[in-house]
Amino acid sequence: MVTEAMEQGNESPQDSAITRDINRTFPAHDYFKDTGGDGQDSLYKICKAYSVYDEEIGYCQGQSFLAAVLLLHMPEEQAFSVLVKIMFEYGLRELFKQNFEDLHCKFFQLERLMQECIPDLYAHFLNLGLEAHMYASQWFLTLFTAKFPLYMVFHIIDLLLCEGISVIFNVALALLKTSKDDLIQTDFEGALKFFRVPVPKRYRSEENAKKLMELACSMKISQKKLKKYEKDYHTIREQQEQQEAPIERYERENRRLQEANMRLEQENDDLAHELVSSKIALRKDLDNAEEKADALNKELLITKQKLVDSEDEKRRLEEESAQICSQLSERLEKQQTANRGELEKIRMKVEGCEKCSILFNKEGRLKALSAPKEGSEEDTDEEKEALKNQLREMELELAQTKLQLVEAECKIQDLEHHLGLALNEVQAAKKTWFNRTLSSIKTVTGAQGKESV
Structure with a gap:
């Protein structure tokens, strides 16, 4: 369907406005931040296709945000089909027709609901001269997609597809209720500024957004009541037209259009400022990430060199x-x-000594001497002394041999100890390099993660 609308050969009269809005639509989101990327290309196709498809309304400022939200959930063809369904069957395009007449009817209904549900805030706005069209235009025209975080927007679109466009009143009243205490303390300029910045910022917290949506779902707004308010609005409009001269009516319409134009220009400036701020922040984050990457690369090279040295x-x-x-x-x-x-x-x-062979067996151990036989010749003292001396020399030589053997074993143990210490140092060096490499990888992964958020 997108391709068919694009291939009709019709040029979109809002092509420049579409191109300008594309660059301002979710500039910090990964899918839409790259100029000429897939996200911006798909978004441009859908917006241009709709402007060709619906010649009466065409492309309206802020429509790109709704199309972008749909693109984050489905392919181009389906996103275009759902956009057409929301515009035609859910009545969103009616808000853009006849000088935004239906939109002003919605503002009237919202103010009547405020008068009923939040009378103190309604009275404060009445004293300030703060009307609904001054702060709620984007709520209705973009279905809250232009300012509020995506987590909250997804819930709103789900509710709208299930319940219809009247859920905008539920969410709007919930926003006003939760911000009542802050808004009552503001003046005219402070209230407008509060709607532009602090209100959307508050719901960047998923917990706050969840509580807001729970409050919105708990509020019961009957269609009968909305129909009554709509009838009252048209009655008042008819009375005004009957009482006013044509010139006065045109002047009033002109003032209203000028106010709407000024408001849209202010919102356009806000979006442009947000775009520039986002790009500056992204560039700063990118520079920091590049610096960290360079530092990590240097550290990695040093670690690799240490690893090579350790292996050597x-x-x-x-x-x-x-x-x-x-x-x-x-x-x-x-x-x-x-x-x-x-x-x-x-x-x-x-063995060669007869006397020694008597004392030692073949294994070199002393024999148990038997008692001397009667009549045998006794050894002389000199022979005994000689044998004793020879035995002492042999024992001394044996002791020296054993000592040398023990010294050799001690040297072997000492060398084995030094070898173990060296191996432990090598293992510790490898382990230290591995931990530092793993830590570096985790740091790089963490930094890239943050960039993605």
Whole structure:
């Protein structure tokens, strides 16, 4: 349907207004912020297609916000179809016809509802000379989409599609009720400013928006009452037309149109200011993000270099430890071989000595000496002393060999300890790099997240 409307060959007389509004529609939203991006392209197609489709009304300022809200939920074709349905079947286009006559009827109905539901606020506005068309125009013409946060707008559109356009009165009365205490304390200019800035800002909180929508849904506004107010409005209008001269009526209509034009220009300036502010804030955020990205890249390069150095150090320590272990193994093997040679020599000497063979068995341990036989010859004192001396020398040599073996084992344990410390340092270096890399990644991810919000 969008394609058909676009391919009719008709140029939209509001093309410049559409292009201007597209750049001001949700400029901070990711889908619409890029000039010439997919979001702005789809939004332009829908707005232009509707201006061609509905030649009587065409494109009206602020219509892009409603189209953008629909685009966030459905493709172009469906968004265009729903926009047409809202404009025609739900009666939104009636507000733009006959010099906004139906819109002023809605303002009259809202003021009568205020008089009934919020009489003190109605009296305050009456004293200030503050009329509904001065603050509620965008509420009706854009269905609250131009100023209020999307979380709240989505609820309003859902209610409108289910209940009809009269839900605007529910939401408007709920806004006035929740802001009554603040509005009663303002003067004329303060009240207008309060409607432009603090009211939409208050409902950026999802909790506040939820409470507002709950209040709006709890309010019962009968269609019979709205019909009565509409009839009263037309009666008053007829009486005014009968009493007024044509020139006075045209002057009054001209003043009303001028007021509407000034109000729309003020809202247009507000939107332009908001657009510029949003772009400045986005540029500042982008610059900060780029600076953080550069810092993180530098830190990442440093970390990578430290990792390379750590791996080189690890390989060096592994090579040194392998070399040390090899040297220790060779020395231990040589020492063990030498000890076995020495023990073999001692064993050969013991076996070659008849007297020693009596004292030692083949394993080199002392035998249990049997009692001397009767009649055997007793050893002389000199021989005993010689054997004792030889035995002491052998024990001393054996003790020295064992001592050397213990010293070798201690050196091996010491080297193994140093090797363990080196491996722990390498592991700690790897772990520190991994934690810093993970932290950097989390920081970058957090920053991108915030940008998306």
